[in-house]
Structures are given as structure tokens and as C-alpha cells.
Amino acid sequence: MATGQDQDTEAARTTAAIEELRRAVRALSQAAVDAFGSVPWFPGLPAQTRSWARLVVGRELMLMAEDIATPQPPRLRNIFSGAPLEVTGQISLDQILELIRLTVDVVLNGIHDVMDDASASLVRGDLERYGREVAFAAAAVYAKLAENRGRAGAQRQMLLLEALIDGGEEQIAERASGLFPLGVPVRVIGMLPRSDAGELVLLEVTRTAERHRVTMCAAQRGRCVLAILPDAAADVLTDLASPGLWSTEAASSDGPLIASHTVVTSSAVSTLSAAGPATAAVLSSLRAMPAWQGPPGLLHVDDLLPERTLCGDQQAADQLVAECHSPLAAAGKGLVETVDALLAHNGSPDAAARSIPVHVNTLRYRLDRVIALTGKDPRRSHDAFALRMAFTLARAGITSWRGV
Structure with missing residues (x-):
């Protein structure tokens, strides 16, 4: 059983070892950053992302030394939590874990270069524990980031659609930036x-x-x-x-x-x-x-122009008149009269022709013109509904319909 004096000696040695580790952080950080250059994908990252990764390594190694001194759960659970979204979007969780493993390996291999053997052996076990735990902590952070990005993305999409409803072209373009192509x-x-x-x-x-x-x-x-x-x-x-x-x-x-x-x-x-x-x-x-x-x-x-019109859509009403009445009135040649006759006789060409009166072949010719000009056939129920509503609005002298 260790005596009180032995325990005091061991505590003093541990304290001294941790102090050596703290002083060695700068050299260990540089060694880890230098090692990143050997990772095939790291040099291809944008400069901002590479710089951020280097800053994180230095910060986390300092926190690691503090954790080992306490001891307490690794603070690496916060890794990259403050990084800009464009940074975390350019470096994946797998890549982060690869850098973490590389950093821990560099530290484990380099402590003998910056500390004496006795001090290195004292902190080695804590370093290995730290290396096992930080990967789980980083994964949790990335999961939270992914969740937050999902929420932020949904919010941005909602804001873009709101701009389409209530905003101008400039606001739409601003909210679409990075979300949806404008061109x-x-x-x-x-x-x-x-x-x-x-x-x-x-x-x-x-x-x-x-x-x-x-x-x-x-x-x-x-x-x-x-x-x-x-x-x-x-x-x-x-x-x-x-x-x-x-x-x-x-x-x-x-x-x-x-x-x-x-x-x-x-x-x-x-x-x-x-x-x-x-x-x-x-x-x-x-x-x-x-x-x-x-x-x-x-x-x-x-x-749905006629249904939209009945629901109070002014633009739909104006479009209905412009597409279903104005071209026929402008064309003349009895086209408005022909539609009226067909609507009055449930789309029957023979009955409509007798009511005007014209030969049925003349009426059929006019009907073809009506369909070509409006895309509506008064013999079809929904097209007849649209034509009847357009004619009613036009005859009421309503050029900008605002409801009834």
C-alpha cells in the first residue's frame, strides 16, 4: 500500500508532467499540422477550411492538456461547433475523424521528443483515453450540426417562398442566393x-x-x-x-x-x-x-380561371376576359354571336345554327375559329362555364374585376 509520502511524490510527478505537456503544446500542434499535408485530400480544401482546421488543432490540444490535468470529459465535444457553415459543409465527419486520429497519433509519437521518458509515460495513458473518446464527441457535434443545417435550410426555403408571395424581385434574388439557381x-x-x-x-x-x-x-x-x-x-x-x-x-x-x-x-x-x-x-x-x-x-x-374568379382572384378574371371574350369580339364575323347561340342551346350546332340563323356548316366553321382563338370549346361543360363567365364579365363592363 502506498504511503502518504508516496502519493504526494506521485502527484508532484504528474503535475510536473502535465506542465511539460502544456509547454509542449505549441510544438505538438505544429507537428500535427505538418502531418495534415500528408493526407491526400487536405491540400485540396479551400484555404479558409485548411486555416480553420489548423486553428482547431491548436485549440483542442490546449484543451486536451487541461482535460488530462483535471481530469474531466474531453472538451472536444465542442469541436467545430463554432465553425462557419461553409467550412463544415466542405469537410465531412469522416475527414474530421481522420484528422483527429492523425493528431492523436502525432502527439503520442511526439511526446518523447518534447518530454522526458518518465513524464511521457505518465501522460500516455490519458492521451490514449482521450483519443478514444474524442471521435465519439466529434460525431455528436456533427450530428447536431446536420440537424441545425436541416432546420436552417427549411427556414431559408420558407423565407424564399414568402418573398415570392410578398416580396420584390430584388428580395427574391437575395433569398435565393446559395439556395436555388437564378439563371x-x-x-x-x-x-x-x-x-x-x-x-x-x-x-x-x-x-x-x-x-x-x-x-x-x-x-x-x-x-x-x-x-x-x-x-x-x-x-x-x-x-x-x-x-x-x-x-x-x-x-x-x-x-x-x-x-x-x-x-x-x-x-x-x-x-x-x-x-x-x-x-x-x-x-x-x-x-x-x-x-x-x-x-x-x-x-x-x-x-381553374373561372373557379379562381369566383374565389375573388382579380388577375384570373381579367385573364379570363382577355382570353375568352376579347379575341372573339376583335375578330368579328359573328363569333360572339355563335358562342352565345351554342351556350343557349347546350352546345348543339344544329339548334344554334337555326337560332341565328346560319347554315350549320357556317356555324361549324365559326366554331373552329372560336376554338383556335380561345382554346375553349363551348360544347364542353367546363369550357362553356369559362366562356359564359368571360362574356358576363365583359358585358357588365368590368375591366378590372374586384369581386361581387
Whole structure:
């Protein structure tokens, strides 16, 4: 059994050894940093990242000496916790662990060069313990960083979509920086999830884009899920518009995951900065979605112009008149009269022709002109609905409709 005097002697030797270790930190740090040059991938890192790694090594070796002196749990649990996001994004956890192992090995091999053998043997066991524990600590920190980056990324996507709704082009460009490319044509798409399925739908949208390796921005706003996609990402849009995608176990008796199994899309926009009106059109379409009685799948915002108009969308009303009445009125040649007759006789060409009256072949020729100019066929129920509403608004003298 060791006597009190022996214990005092041992404590004094340990204290002296730790003091030697503290004085040796600068030389050991330089040796570790020099060793980083032998790691194949390290010289290829950006200069800022290499500099940060060197600073961390010096700091952590000083903390290591303090930990061994206490002793206490290794402070390396804080490693890189204060690093800029661009730094931790450029150096992976595996690479950090490789540098940690290399640093500990350099210290273990170098302590005999900076300390006498007796002192080195005293701290060697603590150094080995430290080397085993720091890898777990660094992994925990990186896991937390990944979680924080995920939250920050989601928040940035939400802020970008808010800028598309309420901001100007300059604010959109600012919030898109580093998140979504500005120089590519885009589409805005939207879904109306079941009241309890918003997060599930958002996750499925994100997974679909990741599966196709497509950069996308998506967020939930109220009940709606909105996303920005490159116009070239047709495969993503096709997958999302497939009703089968939303026929999962989660789509129970409570109803489909998204309203009508339908995805709403805007037209292509030349650049993200100019996508504000497209975003507004998608949101308006989602508000009008419960009135849609057509087939599921992909639905263009213009397909819902009459429903959007009834929901108070002034832009939709103006567009409806501009596309469905103005071209016919400008063309003359009885096209407005022909549409009126077809609407009054449930789309029957024979009955419409007798009511004007013109030969039925003349009416059919006019009908072809109507379809070419407006894209609407008054013999189809939804097209007739759009034409009737456009004609009503135009005849009421409403050039900037603001609701009834």
C-alpha cells in the first residue's frame, strides 16, 4: 500500500508532467499540422477550411492538456461547433475523424521528443483515453450540426417562398442566393394536403426531387405545400402528378393525401426572380381546388380561371376576359354571336345554327375559329362555364374585376 509520502511524490510527478505537456503544446500542434499535408485530400480544401482546421488543432490540444490535468470529459465535444457553415459543409465527419486520429497519433509519437521518458509515460495513458473518446464527441457535434443545417435550410426555403408571395424581385434574388439557381427557367407547383398530412406531403415532394437529383425549394404555407422546380425537371413533375404516388397506407379512410390527387402547376417562368405572379396564381388555384370536378393528375393554373374568379382572384378574371371574350369580339364575323347561340342551346350546332340563323356548316366553321382563338370549346361543360363567365364579365363592363 502506498504511503502518504508516496502519493504526494506521485502527484508532484504528474503535475510536473502535465506542465511539460502544456509547454509542449505549441510544438505538438505544429507537428500535427505538418502531418495534415500528408493526407491526400487536405491540400485540396479551400484555404479558409485548411486555416480553420489548423486553428482547431491548436485549440483542442490546449484543451486536451487541461482535460488530462483535471481530469474531466474531453472538451472536444465542442469541436467545430463554432465553425462557419461553409467550412463544415466542405469537410465531412469522416475527414474530421481522420484528422483527429492523425493528431492523436502525432502527439503520442511526439511526446518523447518534447518530454522526458518518465513524464511521457505518465501522460500516455490519458492521451490514449482521450483519443478514444474524442471521435465519439466529434460525431455528436456533427450530428447536431446536420440537424441545425436541416432546420436552417427549411427556414431559408420558407423565407424564399414568402418573398415570392410578398416580396420584390430584388428580395427574391437575395433569398435565393446559395439556395436555388437564378439563371434557369422555373415552374411553381402546389398541392393541397389533407389537414393532417402537410408534413408527409412535403417530405414526399422532397424525396421525389432527391430521387431525380433535382435542386428544389419546397415549404408549407398554411395548409398549402408549394415548391419551385427547374422547368427542365419534367420527370419530377410527372412523378408528383401521378395519383398512385399519393395512394399510400397513409391515404386511409380520412381521404386522399392531397385534394383530388391533383398537383397544380404554373407556366414556365424565365427566372426565379420573376416567379412572384406565378406563385400567386398557384396559391389562388389551391384555394379554388375544392371546386374542381375534373380528372386527377396535373392541373394548370389556367384550367381553374373561372373557379379562381369566383374565389375573388382579380388577375384570373381579367385573364379570363382577355382570353375568352376579347379575341372573339376583335375578330368579328359573328363569333360572339355563335358562342352565345351554342351556350343557349347546350352546345348543339344544329339548334344554334337555326337560332341565328346560319347554315350549320357556317356555324361549324365559326366554331373552329372560336376554338383556335380561345382554346375553349363551348360544347364542353367546363369550357362553356369559362366562356359564359368571360362574356358576363365583359358585358357588365368590368375591366378590372374586384369581386361581387
